[in-house]
Amino acid sequence: MTANPDPHPGPVAPVFCTIVPPHVLDTLARHEDPALAGPARRTLERDAFERTHRRLTTVIGAPSPAPPEGAPADEPPRTIYDARHRTDLPGRRVRGEGDKPGKDATVNRAYAGLGATFDLFLKAYARNSINAEGLPLNATVHYGEDYNNAFWNGEQMVFGDGDGEIFLDFTIPVDVIGHELAHGVTQYTANLAYFGQSGALNESVSDVFGSLIKQYTLGQTAAEADWLIGAGLLAERVTGEALRSMKAPGTAYDDDVLGKDPQPATMDDYVRTGRDNGGVHINSGIPNHAFYLVATALGGYAWERAGQIWYDVLTGGELQPDALFPDFATLTVAAARARFGEGDELEAVQKAWEQVGVRTL
Amino acid sequence: MRIQVKRTGGFAGVERAAAVETSGRADAQEWHALAERAVADSRGTPPIGVPDGFSYQITVDGKTVYCSDPRLTEEQRKLISQVLKEGA
Incomplete structure (x- = not known):
């Protein structure tokens, strides 16, 4: 799988250190050649969007709904969504807190895994959810087609089904579910830079x-x-x-x-x-x-x-x-x-x- | 046109790479159009992705650009999955 030589060696320098300076992009964005101006403008727009989004997510918390009033502090406010093999997030809501298990084992595993993670943080460390203030726990399953990954997008967990050839469903190991949720805890606490x-x-x-x-x-x-x-x-x-x-x-x-x-x-x-x-x-x-x-x-x-x-x-x-x-x-x-x-x-x-x-x- | 895709990162941290040579292919025009749009929406330097998200490196005729999950355009997503699926 790694047979192709790396066309971008850069032996020691981490990949993230080479971001084009904003002033260069500003100049390019005003260039009369649209082939130069277009990508620069789009990069600036996307950078601004992502930077603002990330900052807001980190500083004021993910824009998820507040926990419902009167909700008990010892219950995880879980919601599971189904992307139905597409990549739009969060997808269709398929199970909320307190709903009975359905027929989809993946949904049920994600729901249980979120509950187990919530339990450990609450009972062992007296932490109420990811942000210590009862943040709702949202997860999307069946993300993409044959998708060999799971990730935390800054606001929620996302799980692929795996391709069945190398990886199976990413909701199978409870430690994978806990791993993704712990990324949320890190984001709300030490916020360790991801490189x-x-x-x-x-x-x-x-x-x-x-x-x-x-x-x-x-x-x-x-x-x-x-x-x-x-x-x-x-x-x-x-x-x-x-x-x-x-x-x-x-x-x-x-x-x-x-x-x-x-x-x-x-x-x-x-x-x-x-x-x-x-x-x-x-x-x-x-x-x-x-x-x-x-x-x-x-x-x-x-x-x-x-x-x-x-x-x-x-x-x-x-x-x-x-x-x-x-x-x-x-x-x-x-x-x-x-x-x-x-x-x-x-x-x-x-x-x-x-x-x-x-x-x- | 030679289109290479390399994927790094992800929960497993396992790399994948594949390439497609479009010359002589009946659908070469479609590949070219898709590759141009995907490249136009990518960056010249790797964006820092989300925790456990895949990072992608797309190289078209020697020019390399970058993008990462989950913020891919439809064209980027389509090109990446086609090259990783059909490429050698």
């Missing part, structure tokens, strides 16, 4: 809470959990057990079509690349593994102590949007000390980062 190391931290936070939601749902301890992301998502013919492994990054799959899991477990194997927003789905293996090490060193339910420390860092207000791995690691040390004092938790956190090669201050 380079801060992007890998953003991805890792989603894997951590995605995995914790699965463990919470199954009632598993750290020792019992599989620590896999996307188990059950790969089609039968694919050689692999999942998309990522927090226990052993780099070992989730090794397949003729899919290639080999590229994740590093430690800084020795850190991957410098401009692809994938600077390798956000690759280097996330390092903080993922650190979390696994903390959780298994402490034992018991991972969401209680290891998860609490990570949650404290994410929501504590000190984690900057452009944080690097050592910044995050240092904050977990401080959070472990603040919440649990000088004890096993602090030692486990310090040892874990040392083991993956990330220095803490």
